[in-house]
Amino acid sequence: MEPESRRMAGILLVVLPAVVYGGVSILSLPTGYPAYMATPCGRPCSGPGTDMPASSSSSALVALRYVDEANLSNGLRRVVREAIPISAILLPLGFFLSVLDPGATEPNALIYLAYAGAVVLAVGLLILGIGLIRKRPEYPAAAGG
Numbered sequence: 001m002e003p004e005s006r007r008m009a010g011i012l013l014v015v016l017p018a019v020v021y022g023g024v025s026i027l028s029l030p031t032g033y034p035a036y037m038a039t040p041c042g043r044p045c046s047g048p049g050t051d052m053p054a055s056s057s058s059s060a061l062v063a064l065r066y067v068d069e070a071n072l073s074n075g076l077r078r079v080v081r082e083a084i085p086i087s088a089i090l091l092p093l094g095f096f097l098s099v100l101d102p103g104a105t106e107p108n109a110l111i112y113l114a115y116a117g118a119v120v121l122a123v124g125l126l127i128l129g130i131g132l133i134r135k136r137p138e139y140p141a142a143a144g145g
Contacts, residue, residue, distance in 0.1 A: 005064045008081050012064075016057050056088030056121070063128055070131030080131075083124030090117025 001009070067080045094114025098107035 001065070002068045002077075004078065004081060005068050008085065009061055009064050012057055012061055012085060056091060057085065060084040060088055063124070066132060067128060070128055071134040072127065072131035076127055076131065080124045080128045083120050083127075087117040087121035087124065090114065090120060093117070 063084050064081065067077050070077070070080070072080070090113050092114075094111050094117060095107075097113065098104075098109075098111035101108070
């Protein structure tokens with residue numbers, strides 16, 4: 001594993017327990033804050049936010065195992081290494097921040113953070129997929145092998 005991928009994997013593994021704690025905290029909303037959950041936006045927007053960060057972070061860890069195998073330039077590898085974890089932040093952030101007001105009847109403009117996260121995720125995955133499909137350069141056989 002390349003040092004950049006190892007560093008990003010380490011960061012993700014250190015941050016993931018906080019993500020899990022946040023998801024567990026969100027699960028307390030129905031009992032701890034029944035007024036919030038009774039709002040038209042509370043229940044629908046809290047659901048995606050509880051499991052999305054953990055699954056996105058886990059996907060980022062898996063993607064890091066593949067980015068070093070992809071036929072990509074160093075710049076595109078960096079884009080992939082950063083895009084997928086950034087999307088793991090933007091997607092749930094958009095859901096949570098767009099319905100913070102207990103009286104909200106619809107998400108506010110911060111919901112666009114979720115859309116931005118989806119675009120960032122799609123770009124990162126598309127670049128990684130193309131890099132994995134592309135034929136890698138042929139290397140000469142090892143001497144004596």
